[in-house]
Amino acid sequence: MNHKVRFVGYSRQYQQLKKEFNAVFKEIMSGGNFILRKHLEELENRIAKYVGTKYAIGVNTGTDALYLSAHALGFGPGDEVITVAHTFVATVGAIVQCGATPVLIDIGEDYNMNVEQIESAITSKTKGIIPVHLNGHSCNMDKIMELAKKYNLKVIEDAAQALGAEFKGKKCASFGDVGIFSFYPAKMLGAPGDGGMVCTNADNLARKIKAFRDNGRVDSVEVIECFGWCSRLDNLHAAILNMKFKYFEKWVERRRKIAKMYDDGLSGIDGLITHPHSNGDYFDVYQNYVVRTKRQDEMINHLRNSGIEVLVSWPVPLHQQKALGLSRFNLPMTEQVSAEVISLPIYPELTDGEVQIVIEAVRRFFQR
């Protein structure tokens, strides 16, 4: 059937900003400025300033940002790294690709790492923690950084979904040794393709990551400092992200407004849990708006039949993905949440009328 309410608004955004998109394309194509050029440097300076870190380094994807960070921090065979199973596979993949061992703990009511479980997961082999700021909501970074200090652990913040989110007035990706973002098209700040960024205050880590992303080269193309990879953020993508960043704070406000409309419109429904509420310590940016119901499949079918696109992130948690060999972990809350969550459409270009269509469709479902 023809979808009335799309899950993402790519073409609508292009229609709204067509002149600006086209002007950027023309400038980059006519100048032939594709690799490691000034637009990338501009974006790196912009993101570093916005997040509050000394460095921001543009790479190919959020996945590479995680892997290159883990590698730069020296995670390797024999090391254990604590993270969650309720995340995109790339978070755990970064640990495994370095040869280290992931230790998965459960999530709390806000779908982020249950910080009460961290300490008992720490062993003499633990080298780091990767908290994931899921759905644009920060983890409790006080607790995580306190434990990291106590046990001398490295912290990589997976802020792929959390550009702009804050904990106690400080931006996600500025707490740990390293923090990463994804510019995948549907993300808070989306490129027309893949993209990622690593943020850090540490001079040595910044230099390593710059070398890793460009086959070992940093200041000169002739001096190779180490073996590396080819994982540069394309200058064309960076130029488009620079243009889009002008609107970023306005877009965050729009997402927050839509979330409020959903909160109000969906409150008091028996059998439905709305998106988790945060206290004043948190500034949420709503990469996703996630509801929960025991009737997950039925509700998905109802919404799809009503012309509304929805998504489940993620229906099979990572420790239950047979090929990954992580079945040793027992994560009841992760399993329950996976069986109940549904992400509703939320993006700046979604109209108030469309939000109402979604609210009414959800209400109709629970009246049946």
Ligand SMILES: Cc1ncc(COP(=O)(O)O)c(C=O)c1O
């Ligand atoms: C929590 C999380 N971590 C990492 C990534 C990986 O980012 P990318 O798709 O840019 O590689 C994503 C993207 O889906 C994500 O949601």
